[in-house]
Amino acid sequence: MTGPILAPGSRAGAELMEKAVKGRSLWDDARRRLLRNGAAVTGIVVLLVLVAIALLGPLFTPFSYDQINKNDVWAPPLTAGHLLGADSLGRDLLARLLMGLRVSLAIGLVATLVSLVIGIVWGAVAGFVGGALDELMMRVVDVLYSLPFIFFVILLMVTFGSNIILIFVAIGAVEWLTMSRIVRGQTLGLKHKEFVEAARAAGLTQGAIIAKHIVPNLLGPVVVYVTLTIPAVILAESFLSFLGLGVQPPMASLGTLIAGGAQDMELAPWLLIFPSLTMVLTLMSFNFIGDGLRDAIDPKDR
Amino acid sequence: MLRFIGRRLLVAIPTLFLVVTVAFFMMRAAPGRPFDKDRKLSPEIEANVMAKYGMDKPLSEQYFNYIKDVARGDFGPSLKYKDKSVLQILQENYKVSLILGLSAISIAGVLGVTLGVLAALRQNGMIDYGVMAIAIVGVCIPTFVTAPLLVLLFGSKLQILPSGGWNGGALANLILPITVLALPQIAIISRLTRAGMIEVLHSNYVRTARAKGLPEHRIVMKHALRAAILPLVSYLGPACAGLLTGSLVVEKIFNLPGLGKFFVISALQRDYTVVMGMVIFYAALILVLNLIADLLYAMLDPRVRLS
Numbered sequence: 124m125t126g127p128i129l130a131p132g133s134r135a136g137a138e139l140m141e142k143a144v145k146g147r148s149l150w151d152d153a154r155r156r157l158l159r160n161g162a163a164v165t166g167i168v169v170l171l172v173l174v175a176i177a178l179l180g181p182l183f184t185p186f187s188y189d190q191i192n193k194n195d196v197w198a199p200p201l202t203a204g205h206l207l208g209a210d211s212l213g214r215d216l217l218a219r220l221l222m223g224l225r226v227s228l229a230i231g232l233v234a235t236l237v238s239l240v241i242g243i244v245w246g247a248v249a250g251f252v253g254g255a256l257d258e259l260m261m262r263v264v265d266v267l268y269s270l271p272f273i274f275f276v277i278l279l280m281v282t283f284g285s286n287i288i289l290i291f292v293a294i295g296a297v298e299w300l301t302m303s304r305i306v307r308g309q310t311l312g313l314k315h316k317e318f319v320e321a322a323r324a325a326g327l328t329q330g331a332i333i334a335k336h337i338v339p340n341l342l343g344p345v346v347v348y349v350t351l352t353i354p355a356v357i358l359a360e361s362f363l364s365f366l367g368l369g370v371q372p373p374m375a376s377l378g379t380l381i382a383g384g385a386q387d388m389e390l391a392p393w394l395l396i397f398p399s400l401t402m403v404l405t406l407m408s409f410n411f412i413g414d415g416l417r418d419a420i421d422p423k424d425r
Numbered sequence: 426m427l428r429f430i431g432r433r434l435l436v437a438i439p440t441l442f443l444v445v446t447v448a449f450f451m452m453r454a455a456p457g458r459p460f461d462k463d464r465k466l467s468p469e470i471e472a473n474v475m476a477k478y479g480m481d482k483p484l485s486e487q488y489f490n491y492i493k494d495v496a497r498g499d500f501g502p503s504l505k506y507k508d509k510s511v512l513q514i515l516q517e518n519y520k521v522s523l524i525l526g527l528s529a530i531s532i533a534g535v536l537g538v539t540l541g542v543l544a545a546l547r548q549n550g551m552i553d554y555g556v557m558a559i560a561i562v563g564v565c566i567p568t569f570v571t572a573p574l575l576v577l578l579f580g581s582k583l584q585i586l587p588s589g590g591w592n593g594g595a596l597a598n599l600i601l602p603i604t605v606l607a608l609p610q611i612a613i614i615s616r617l618t619r620a621g622m623i624e625v626l627h628s629n630y631v632r633t634a635r636a637k638g639l640p641e642h643r644i645v646m647k648h649a650l651r652a653a654i655l656p657l658v659s660y661l662g663p664a665c666a667g668l669l670t671g672s673l674v675v676e677k678i679f680n681l682p683g684l685g686k687f688f689v690i691s692a693l694q695r696d697y698t699v700v701m702g703m704v705i706f707y708a709a710l711i712l713v714l715n716l717i718a719d720l721l722y723a724m725l726d727p728r729v730r731l732s
Contacts, residue, residue: 266440273670274688274704278448281692282455360568365569366676366689378569385573385678389581399570406565 124238153343156419163415173405177225188216188222189373192387200393206391210383214373216397221231224401229302230290230376231357235349237295238356243303243345247333247424249303250310261307264300276359294359298352305348343420350413354406377402401424430716437712444708445495445701449488452697459504459695478504495705501698505691507679511702514687519706521591521683526668528603533610533664536652540611541618542645548623555655557613563612568671572605572631589680602679606671610664621653628652655726661718666712700709 144310157163185204192203192213200208200216207216249260279293293370314337322332363369363380370376377398384395458475474528475481478501479490494501502510579601580588592598625631626649636642673685684703691699 142438143518144445149457156430198696220436266443273666273673274449275447276694277689278451278700282451305554352566361671364567366677368689381569381573385569388573392577395573395577399574402567407561410565414635 128360129186135279142282146401153416153419157415160415160418161424162411163419164347166329166411166415169404170408170412173224173267173401173408174204176229177221180221181218181225184215184218184221185255185365186218188214188218188375190214190218192337197391199391206392207397208391210391210394211387216394219375219380220401221397223377223380223398226287226370227341227357227377227402227405230287230294230360231353233291233293234356234360235352237291238298238302238352239349241295241347242336243306244418245340246306246308247310247337250307250338253311253314257307262303264303268300273362274362277368280363287370290360290363297359298356302348302352306341309344310337313337313340323424347417347420348410349414350416353415354409357402357405357409377389377405426720430720433716433719437709437716440710441714443704445492445705446488447702448486448575448704449491450486452692452700453487453697454693458697460696465472469688475483478502480697491701494683497655500702500705504698505694505699511698514699515684518682518684518687521594521681522672522685523675524594524599525602525606525672525681525683526575526665527670529606529612529671530664532603533607533614534657536607537551537611537614538618538657540603542613542622542650542653544615544619545622545626546645556619558617559586560612560616563608564616566608568605569674571608572601572675575601575605576678577602591681598679602675602681605675605678606668609671610667611662611665613660614657617656618653621656622649625653651725658718658722660727661721662711662715665714669707716717 124374129201158293174366186192190207192215194213195203195205195209195213195215198213199203199207201207205215205217207220209215210219245260245264249257277295279289283289319332319336322336357423358376360369360376361381364376364378365382370379372379381395381402384391384398386397452508472481479487482490491501500515503509503511503514506514540559547553559713576588579586587598588601588602590598628674630701631644632680636647639648669685672683673689675681675690676685685708686701687699690696691703
């Protein structure tokens with residue numbers, strides 16, 4: 124990973140300042156490469172549209188997501204004022220889809236944040252402190268890696284009932300492992316760099332060095348991994364919802380909608396098709412952005 | 426080599442122990458008891474039933490008893506399926522999951538590697554773009570979307586394949602579930618192979634092989650492929666985990682009598698012993714697969730020394 128600070132030469136102070144300025148131009152470079160990547164730009168646009176309609180859409184739908192309309196049961200798309208049709212209780216699919224998209228995106232974001240915080244702290248501490256502590260912390264990650272984690276998530280959901288906070292925590296707690304490995308690897312590479320030595324010579328504590336000098340320089344690969352974690356989290360949540368362990372009705376997520384649609388698909392295929400399309404579109408845009416970012420930030424990878 | 430295997434197996438024991446412990450206490454922390462969803466039992470009878478399964482004792486004692494039993498290979502009786510032991514349930518149902526998983530991973534391996542190699546040989550050509558498109562679509566469409574859509578198309582609309590059921594493992598009943606399980610794996614494997622192959626084809630020893638005048642197919646098949654599929658070997662563990670997750674969904678949608686279906690139901694019914702048995706079984710499976718992956722890796726890559 125080419126972090127912003129690679130140039131040799133260690134003329135302390137002024138030089139360091141200058142490097143910080145140069146560092147930003149590397150991000151500029153990355154941005155330019157990203158914007159030249161058609162797939163990534165398409166992904167960004169699609170995602171922005173999806174986020175906008177998830178946030179604003181529910182304000183404009185004539186029905187609310189949990190409103191039961193006895194007369195509109197199984198209404199096909201474009202009938203009775205239901206743009207995308209209605210389900211077995213006559214609830215408007217468009218309203219439910221927008222709400223489901225909002226919930227799925229929120230879970231993706233929050234759970235990824237949870238995994239990000241745990242992963243960065245764990246990896247940075249292990250990599251920076253090193254020695255026996257590093258060995259111990261990474262063994263823990265190895266052990267956790269070799270567990271059938273989905274079982275534990277399922278057990279968690281069964282044990283404590285499905286509430287949305289628990290979904291965040293459970294999925295976030297699973298996804299931090301890879302993050303901590305990436306961060307540790309990066310930290311190992313960074314900790315012998317001159318600017319870290321300079322910080323140490325200047326008398327900074329270890330905690331301050333990690334927070335101010337190590338973590339900011341890890342951002343490149345972490346950003347890439349985050350954009351790939353969000354779709355993984357959305358997928359995991361939908362998977363749980365599909366098994367009936369995720370978001371509970373009348374609340375909707377993309378997973379619950381697809382699960383419901385799969386049950387009723389003979390009668391009302393639109394209930395399966397529209398949520399599936401939305402799901403695929405969301406996952407694809409995240410993956411395109413993630414791949415684009417990886418190429419942009421680390422061009423030697425390709 | 427033997428020492429390596431021995432050491433890994435020794436590490437596996439505390440790992441399994443941890444799994445058992447965490448799963449045991451999580452399961453017991455769940456509200457609800459195994460016997461309260463049947464008929465309403467009078468308190469005396471429930472006390473009797475609890476005593477029969479040793480669940481009237483303090484939790485710590487139950488835990489140590491369970492550990493002792495497991496160490497002897499006794500996973501106890503199922504609490505829901507009255508006359509069956511956990512081992513019997515595992516034995517009766519593992520075959521479906523095994524057939525599905527093995528077929529899916531074999532098909533995905535062959536197809537994925539072939540597609541990946543073809544794509545790498547024609548980098549930035551039509552085949553390459555086609556394969557990469559398949560790869561991206563395969564990764565982005567989750568199993569619980571492909572499964573119902575395929576059932577809708579081939580089962581309900583075209584009516585050429587059964588939409589579910591096991592039917593003694595008839596081929597027609599297997600096609601859809603295996604396809605659903607294999608698709609995401611094909612995507613990931615072709616992607617990994619392509620990346621590995623492209624890198625290897627630019628390496629010095631491949632140039633040497635070319636300079637020697639070896640025919641292209643020998644360079645690709647004999648020299649390049651071996652190194653290019655190395656990343657695949659480390660993917661074996663995660664692939665197994667992926668198949669496992671997939672089989673939970675596939676067995677539910679296609680209504681197949683495999684292990685995956687049991688897990689969620691048993692957990693919801695608080696069938697403690699069955700859930701525990703299943704967790705241990707899969708944890709052990711993944712540990713063994715990871716070990717095999719490491720051994721294979723060392724065999725294929727002479728630079729890796731097992732120590």
